[in-house]
Amino acid sequence: MLTRSFIGLSLLGGLIAGCNPTPSSSGDFQPLSTDQVVFWDRQTTETAQLLQRITDEFNDSQEGLPVRIETTGNYGEIYRKVMASIQARQLPAMAVSYESMTAQYAASGAVVPLDGFVSAASGGLSPEELADFFPAVLESNYYSDYDGQLLSFPFSKSVxxxxxxxxxxxxxxxxxxxxxxxxxxxxxxxxxxxxxxxxxxxxxxxxxxxxxxxxxxxxxxxxxxxxxxxxxxxxxxxxxxxxxxxxxxxxxxxxxxxxxxxxxxxxxxxxxxxxxxxxxxxxxxxxxxxxxxxxxxxxxxxxxxxxxxFGPNITIFKTGAEQERVAWAFTRHFTSVPVMTEWALATGYLPIRKSVANDPRMQAYWDAWPSNKVPYECLAFAKTEPNxxxxxxxxxxxxxxxxxxxxxxxxxxxxxxxxxxxxxxxxxxxxx
Amino acid sequence: MSLWVGFSDGLDRVLAWADGHLVGRSGRPEGGRRAALCLLAPALLLLGVFGVAPIVSTVLLSLFDLRYGNGAFAGLGNYQEALQSSAFWNSVRVTAWYLVGVVPTTIGLGFVVAWGLMHVTQGRTLFRTLYFLPYITSAYAAALVWRALLNPQGGLANGLLEWIGLPTQQWLLEPRGLLHVVTGGAVAADVGPSLALCCVMAFDIWHGLGFTVVILLAGLSAIPQELEDAARIDGAGVLQVIRHVTLPLLTPTLYFLLLIGTISGFQAFNSFYALTQSGGNTLGTTENLVIYLFANFYDNGRWGYGAAIATLLLVAIIALALVQARFARRWVHYS
Amino acid sequence: MKRALAYMVLTLGALLVIYPFIWMVGTAFKTLPESMGGSLNPLPQAWQWGNLSATLQAAPFGRYFFNSMLVGITVGLCVVLTSLLAGYAFARFSFRGRGVLFGLVLATMMVPFEITFIPNFVVITRLGWYNSYAALIVPWCANAFGIFLVRQAFLSLPEAYYDAAVLDGCGPLRFLRHIGASMVKPTLVTVFLFAFLGSYNALLWPLVVTSDPSMGVVQVGLASFVLDSGVRLNLLMCASAFVIVPSILLFLVTQRYFATGALGSGLKE
CATH class of the missing domain: 3.40.190.10 (Periplasmic binding protein-like II)
Known part of the structure; x- marks a missing residue:
């Protein structure tokens, strides 16, 4: 009796845990937190502190759920965690990811296409604003495997x-x-x-x-x-x-x-x-x-x-309308010209928008040491790996x-x- | 204090009550299945959920051709693919070399150290602590140091070779065979374990030695000193005493170490991962079965295939453990 | 003569074994250029004690230590309890299916841990334990090795003790509490040490089930430190050396129990 119930229990557990082998690609995932919009990131030390400050400012400026940064290891570790979380059907609202990672997440039906957010009348990006992004930075986020949808948005880039x-x-x-x-x-x-x-x-x-x-x-x-x-x-x-x-x-x-x-x-x-x-x-x-x-x-x-x-994008996951809305608003805020300028100056990452170059602080930074400007100049002819x-x-x-x-x-x-x-x-x- | 006394009293009463009810008054409690159930419940519940259930789901998964959770039933297709894959057989070879290189060496060196420790009077505690130090260090932290020591540029290992006047080596980056390197190229480069694999093996011998020493010490101290003394009075030399008295009496401990060593050798992952990352830089010569399944399961998202490798690995471990148990009857002497 | 030989071999071996630690501690207190210098001298020219505070400031190691110790000690105690109960049951009670059950328990020791990740992660999230101490502790509260060791220890106890206790009217549970547990105490200490070390040194599991910094453990802290510090080898080694200290202390406290034959005598069929 004992043995049989033990084996039975284990079998049952195996079936529950055991990864329903064919998850339905429809249906949403549970958000990791219901009162926060969790963002899995890999920045550490000074860069992480800056990101936290930018996030605090964003949270103060909006009414919705607050964004919460969780540092989740290197890209390989983030990738494994997201894959495991897809299986558990419980995801953060967004995560940093390379194109190859996003392409795999999308195969499980977990990724929110951003085309709708971008073209929305309020909270979207106008054609002029979109044109302000360097083409190379944006284009790798349109995935040919998924009808050319915009499945991620550029985050911090380098060459x-x-x-x-x-x-x-x-x-x-x-x-x-x-x-x-x-x-x-x-x-x-x-x-x-x-x-x-x-x-x-x-x-x-x-x-x-x-x-x-x-x-x-x-x-x-x-x-x-x-x-x-x-x-x-x-x-x-x-x-x-x-x-x-x-x-x-x-x-x-x-x-x-x-x-x-x-x-x-x-x-x-x-x-x-x-x-x-x-x-x-x-x-x-x-x-x-x-x-x-x-x-x-x-x-x-x-x-x-x-x-x-080089450099990751932000992928937003299907965790419910409110989480997704805030996640996009955060992404948009982060890639806005003033924030991008501050980010580029402090971290050495590339400003991915052309108009950042007009900022006098940016000019001063470039003048301080010739090498500072070289990555930015290379951006014009940078290409990306396949997605x-x-x-x-x-x-x-x-x-x-x-x-x-x-x-x-x-x-x-x-x-x-x-x-x-x-x-x-x-x-x-x-x-x- | 009185709280503790109260608690202790209460616990006693509960236990007495449980003894009475679970076991009955029928003398010897061997029939106490209910008692056994209660005692086993916590462990079985935990092991069932977190130990056996994953085995079940792994076996189930292995029957599907899953990529990132999408896919169809594939029967034994994954197993078929594995058995026909050269990368799979390569990882089997790496695992085999690792087992052959690490398990006997660790036990052998462990015996030398433990035997030495039995025959010193001063500083035994100090020595034992020093030898145990690597074992209590996380493989991750220790690997950071080893990588620096084995760094082809400016590492200690090459520094020593230069000092002696020998050619420097690539160590953890060297996919060529140890024999090839040692013989200066007389043996083909793909024969035997690669130098990189040998470095990983050396690391694990170093890391596991302390555990082996502690267990052997326990085994040695259980051997009555009179037996060795008697043999020595009969005129036996040191080696003869070891050969005819010490080792036979130590066989249960040796068997235990062999079994544990084989199981953990099959499962070796941390050292490979921390020292060589994925094994890609050494052309697969440091890609053992677990690294191979890890890459397929997690990095390539081939859940079904990875699960099939895991199942094969599990079967191999159990089979080898059973074989060892069978042979153990011939050479293990229980007093 | 024989003793001199033993000392020589032991000292030589010990030097080889602890050299990496000497190098680790030495590098930890070198200046940055000196640590990168590839010098064969493991010790610094001048000890940079300031590296210690620089390391501790670089990451919230205080919090990590607290978490690691809390998790490690709890896991250790739970494993001792579950192993004691189960090991005793396997050794002293006979019931149908005992062999099969024990075999299944041993089988859990043979699964490669890496493959249990995803199923276990799914269970943890279903229970709502993501980012909690429960996720770090509960899955590791029982292990086959501990059960095996305790079972062997009870098997090696002479039956006479047991029979005498039962004749005195002491039931099996009270026997366990008052006599059995103290007789296998060395084994229990050993089981505790191994469970603690396994938990304290784990990296992959904490990485998967936690992401909140307040739940970070030392090994995860160390791993993220590698990521940032990049070339700052001296601070990295300082952190590594620091992380080992609790394990060493625990070993020093518990080690006399190994000598009493906790493992060696009990390895019978």
Whole structure:
């Protein structure tokens, strides 16, 4: 009797907990809190304090439910939590997310399309206001897998940068950081020759590879077909291969900031990272702004530059009309010109609206140190990664291919050929 | 104080009443099924909801082809896919290398340390604490240190190699086999565990040693000293005493450690996760079964497939535990 | 001679084992450039005691410590209680299905914890426990390892004690309270320590079931600290070293019980 009831209880629990395998895609989710609008975010320290202040101001200015920020770990952790919460059918009102994450959430029917909010007569955005956003910042939030709906809204953005250590460059007799990839390779060779040091510390990262491919004149996906076997991708992987073969670069441990450490220690001249890391880099460099700079990613063709946009968007979840309304009002407030200006000045994130540039404080910030303005200038030609279902999974394939080339176990040619096949197969499976 | 006395008295009365009612007055209480039920209830309720129910739902999930909660019944399709997937078999190999490398080494080193501790008079407490220190540290915090020590640039490990005059290594970033690296390339790069995997194994041996030592110490101190003394009087050397007296009497403890080590070895996750993140940077050579299922389940959203891997893992653990139990009859001596 | 050899081996081994801790503590009190310097000397040139307050200011570690200790101790006590009752029942009562039931209990030890996440998370939210101490505590209040250890301890007690107590008219529950519990005390202390460590060192579960900063635990604090501090290795190591202190203290307090054969003698079939 005892045993049977125990097994019965467990079976029952398993069935209840056990994830009703086919959740109805209609029907709302429970909000995490009924008297607050919860926002899952990943900002910490000073940036988090500023976000909290902006939120407090917003809460004071409106009648509805107050917004509450909850810091929820890094993007991987937020992603896992949201997926688990979708299963539990209880969600925060909104969360920061990359496009690939939003695409997966949307598959479960949890995401609120924002088109209606944007076009609404009151509380929406006029065409002029929409045009004030940089196109690249906005366009990746329209998802072709979901009839081109606007499923997320830009939050804090940055672009891929070439960080250059001028102490090392000077030691190698180099005047200015490279503008083209050809110059980049040449400078790496000079640095190795003159100083005996490797020039570049590589952090394995799919988005960095994507940015390199863009800047070499390539695309990632065209009409549902990956471009990893095309010349630009071959060239990007080929450059990494050459850098490793000639001992001009080395790989750092995954998900660490060892490249910034090496950079600050004058062990390397270059790292390629997003502009969001500039605050940390400034700390590591001990505030000596003359000794380093942020530069546009080297290019293949300087007349048609391209780089990659980083940074999360806000996704609003189906948690009931009032929660959704406040969540949108908050999003709109956060991306308004005055708040955006304050945010950009304090955090080093990009102002994603053009009119922010008119603010005298912004001008003063840019004048203070030339590198401050470079990310903003790159915004005009920044592109984004695909927002297709399945991209999340393909990202790890790209990083595997990169690691194989860096370890010298595969040629760039072989790695890209295999990557093309695998990525295509994964995409096909994810799109079913 | 009087509150406690009152409470204690009250508790006694309740227990006496329960004893009377649950067990009856029929002498030995072996028939007390109701008593057993009451005693087991809290544990069974918790384990049922949070331990057995997830197993049930995992097995159920594994029969569906789910991506992010959407999908259809797939029968044994997920299992079929796993058994045909090279990535799955790769993770099986990684798990196997890990078990072979970690479990016997930890027990062996643990025995050396525990035996040494039995034969010192001063500082036993200090030594035991030092050896136990890694075990009480969270894998996460400890991995931060190890990553710094194994950092190919400026880490201690390469510093030592340079000092000795040997070529430096990539450690946690090295997908090539240990044998390949040690022999200078005479063995193919994909033979045996990768150097990165060996680093993870070394970390877990270090991390788990203290636990093994403490348990072996308990086992050793239960062996009557007279037996060893008697053997020594008969002229047996140190190694002979260990071989013929100590080890046979220690077999129950060794068996326990083997079983626990195998189970936790199959489930190793924290060290892999904290040291190598996803395993992608080492080309899958540090992707064990749990990391593989974690990536599929959470990162790729393949709930059904991930659940199928978990079920296979569960079956493998239980099977190996049963096999060990069967063989244990041959070599474990209960006094 | 044999003793000298033992000391040598033990000292050498101990140095190897604790080197990472020396490095951790040393780095914790280095200046930032020195900590990044890749020097082989683990100890700082000048001890930067200010790093300690800088670390404590960087995150609400006080609150995290309180939460971790509260959760860890409660889990430990609950596990001791459930294990004592269940282990005793498995060892001393015979009833139909005992073997199957015990097998099921052991099976819960063999599920990889990572896969229980989503089902357990669903249960927690259905109960309305998201962001609460209950979510951090209740799922871990019973574990198979504890039940196993207590059962073994009771099996290894001579039956005579038990028979004598019953003859004196002492029922099984009062026997457990007055005689049994104190006879397996070393095992209970061991069970407490392991349960505490498991809870205190857990990272993934607290990360999933809480997001309110007032519910943060030290391991989560440490993880988020890694995220921000980026290159500030010295503060990171300072936080790591700080987080271990309670575990060390607990081990020092409880360790004499291990020596009494809490585990070794009870491992019988």
């Amino acid at each position: 891929l940068m070439l960080y250059a250590n001028h102490r090392v460059l000077r030691a190698a007799g180099i005047e200015a950081p490279p503008k083209t990839w050809e110059e980049f390779l040449q400078q790496c060779r000079t640095i190795r020759e003159k100083t005996g040091k490797p020039a570049y510390a590589i952090s394995v990262d799919c988005s960095t590879i994507s940015g390199m491919i863009f800047s070499m004149g390539g695309e990632l996906v065209v009409d549902g077909v990956f471009q990893y076997d095309q010349p630009a991708a071959r060239q990007a992987f080929g450059l990494l291969e050459t850098l490793m073969e000639e001992e001009l670069a080395y790989q750092i441990q995954a998900r660490t900031f060892d490249d910034e450490v090496a950079f600050a220690r004058d062990d390397v001249a270059f790292t390629i990272r997003t502009s969001a890391g500039s605050a940390n880099m400034a700390v590591a460099m001990g505030g000596k702004n003359d000794d380093w700079s942020m530069n546009p990613l080297p290019q293949q063709n300087l007349d048609r530059p391209a780089t990659i946009l 297709l279902r399945g991209w999340q999974e393909i990202r790890s394939l790209v990083e595997k291919a990169e690691s194989a080339v860096l370890a010298g176990l595969k040629s760039a040619e072989a790695a890209t050929t295999e990557l093309q096949v695998e990525a295509q197969a994964t995409l096909a499976r994810a799109q079913q």
